[in-house]
Amino acid sequence: MAKAGRPKSEDSITHFVGVKFNDHDYDMVIDYCKRHDMTISHMIRYGIQLQLKKEKQSLERLD
Secondary structure, three states, X not given: OOOOOOOOOOOOXXXXXXXXXXXXXXXXXXXXXXHXXXXXXXXXXXXXXXXXXXXXXXXXXXX
């Protein structure tokens, strides 16, 4: 019998990371996500991508 449910994508999200925020930072995250129509998870993944891209560009300037 075949498995029921949604098929896995090639780049499925399989790892879980918990993050704690104080009230002020949490409110800022919620406000940003509402204004940009995104989830907290998407916002954090996007921020990580931006930081890694920034670091890569910084290292390329040193070459």
